[in-house]
Amino acid sequence: MSAAKIPHPPQPDPEPPRRPRTEVITRGFDPMLSVGSARPAVFRSSTYVFSSPEAAERAFDIATGRAQPAPGEHPELIYSRLNHPNAEILEAQLAPLETDAREALVFNSGMAAIMTALMAHMQPGQGIVFTVPLYGGTEHLIQDFLAPLGMRGRPVPAGDGPGLQRAIAEMPNLAVVLLETPANPTLIMADIAQAAAAASRRQPRPIVMVDNTLLGPAFQHPLALGADLCLYSATKYLSGFSDMIGGAIIGADPALMHPIRLKRSLFGNILQPDECWILDGRLPTVGLRMQRASENAERVAELLARHRAVSRVFYPRLVRDLEQQRIIAAQCDAPGAMISIELRGGKPAAFEFLRRLKLARNAVSLGGVETLACHPKTTTHSGFTEAQFATAGVTDGLVRLSIGIEDWRDLVADFESALDAVTRLQL
Ligand SMILES: Cc1ncc(COP(=O)(O)O)c(C=O)c1O
Structure with missing residues (x-):
């Protein structure tokens, strides 16, 4: 044949x-290849x-x-x-x-x-x-x-x-x-x-x-x-x-x-x-979670930017520097869900803020569905020298927030009450 x-x-x-x-x-x-399972099985063989x-x-x-x-x-x-x-x-x-x-x-x-x-x-x-x-x-x-x-x-x-x-x-x-x-x-x-x-x-x-x-x-x-x-x-x-x-x-x-x-x-x-x-x-x-967290962060950033306890907000949507604005417009589809803030009153104010938060947790890491807050100078970046802190802009009053996907109104209320408490202490 x-x-x-x-x-x-x-x-x-x-x-x-x-x-x-x-x-x-x-x-x-x-x-x-997974006996018909609609989602992947786990293959633990070595x-x-x-x-x-x-x-x-x-x-x-x-x-x-x-x-x-x-x-x-x-x-x-x-x-x-x-x-x-x-x-x-x-x-x-x-x-x-x-x-x-x-x-x-x-x-x-x-x-x-x-x-x-x-x-x-x-x-x-x-x-x-x-x-x-x-x-x-x-x-x-x-x-x-x-x-x-x-x-x-x-x-x-x-x-x-x-x-x-x-x-x-x-x-x-x-x-x-x-x-x-x-x-x-x-x-x-x-x-x-x-x-x-x-x-x-x-x-x-x-x-x-x-x-x-x-x-x-x-x-x-x-x-x-x-x-x-x-x-x-x-x-x-x-x-x-x-x-x-x-x-x-x-x-x-x-x-x-x-x-x-x-x-x-x-x-x-x-x-x-x-x-x-x-x-x-x-x-x-991942896209759905990031979208929701980014929308929440925009609402939280607005509150932080107008609160008197905060001297500076670091958030892509709020930058004033024109070159930074150009890069963000050219490179990013949304501002994301990370925000850093500089509190008036340095480290004592930053620590008091972290102590007062009830919904946001004081923990390192980021990107989870839950909101986290940390003090980079004494935690994630504590290995830096003074010169590195200065170059990097990591100051005593800096707090980093990773905004999650909770209801934004609860987040705003939590941050507002913690910031109000910091302000009261300073009066
Ligand atoms: C931007 C960035 N890159 C890399 C890492 C290191 O990742 P891992 O903790 O998964 O080793 C981290 C951890 O926080 C991070 O924030």
């Missing part, structure tokens, strides 16, 4: 292209059975980078430190959340994601330009871990656009540009498109990474602005309920993701199956 006469099995209809809000629910998940020794050899060649998968090839699973079904499903559903993304990788914390990205793309003798303030842990990592390994850091105050472009142009052997925008806790914006353009003027081009934890994935899309990698603490908005620790990297270019995947396998800091499953279930609502 000639090959032409062999009947071909019917081909499934090609899948129509789908939009991100659909893909975040459906992509990368085949119910028939090791996977190969269909043949040849399949095992091929899977190892691809996992270690010795071979590239052919288009459409799905190498078999090996061992859960390298990869597992819940990470694969989660990564397939994370990628569409970030405009222009092609791949995602998940980690067991935001710090693990940041550390792995930097270790994959920097060598001793190379440099990193970064905006300050950064999240305290990231700044600590660059100054106290990377520097002794011979990876030099050059900080630039967030909001200093010309300074950032100069640093990118001048720093010898520059490997990475890291922006955190808006900056935590002062919410000052850096211009992602400008930094990416400055990076493109260098040969070889440094990799532009953006910590998108505060405004992504709903309101800011760094890859569409020319950045290479989005870094996330998934502990925050992505998971959204302050009940797990996780991290993610989302990128447009598989060639930049590949070395990070290899380092993750080596370090063993992939997100575990149970956490992947939890995070996966939270992704379809």
Whole structure:
């Protein structure tokens, strides 16, 4: 019988292209691989059975980078430190959340994601330009871990656009540009498109990474602005309920993701199956949660801006600086749900305010459905030197708020009564 006469099995209809809000629910998940379960099951196995020794050899060649998968090839699973079904499903559903993304990788914390990205793309003798303030842990990592390994850091105050472009142009052997925008806790914006353009003027081009934890994935899309990698603490908005620790990297270019995947396998800091499953279930609502929290924050910010106990409000919708306004208009779809305030009366006033809050809880972290408040100078950023506090604008009276999705009227009432109490003490 000639090959032409062999009947071909019917081909499934090609899948129509789908939009991100659909893909975040459906992509990368085949119910028939989970005994028909409509939502993913949890696969807790540490090791996977190969269909043949040849399949095992091929899977190892691809996992270690010795071979590239052919288009459409799905190498078999090996061992859960390298990869597992819940990470694969989660990564397939994370990628569409970030405009222009092609791949995602998940980690067991935001710090693990940041550390792995930097270790994959920097060598001793190379440099990193970064905006300050950064999240305290990231700044600590660059100054106290990377520097002794011979990876030099050059900080630039967030909001200093010309300074950032100069640093990118001048720093010898520059490997990475890291922006955190808006900056935590002062919410000052850096211009992602400008930094990416400055990076493109260098040969070889440094990799532009953006910590998108505060405004992504709903309101800011760094890859569409020319950045290479989005870094996330998934502990925050992505998971959204302050009940797990996780991290993610989302990128447009598989060639930049590949070395990070290899380092993750080596370090063993992939997100575990149970956490992947939890995070996966939270992704379809991240846009809804962020939208509601941002609307609430706008109402709260209005109250804070007119209260006499508050000398300054840091919130993207309320900035007066024209350059900051330009960046926000060009880069963000909404102001987000983080607000920082400067209280008249310094640390005693800030502490009294935190003590008086009844609905908002005094805790670090952010991005949960519940409202949290903290004093960065003595908590999240307490490792800073006096000089770093001054450059970053982290003062004694600064309080950072992460607004949740409660009824905004209850939040406004809670903040108003705590601020009134602070004012009464000062009279
Ligand atoms: C902006 C930002 N990036 C990174 C991190 C680190 O994330 P994780 O605590 O998940 O390691 C944090 C934590 O607060 C953060 O606020």
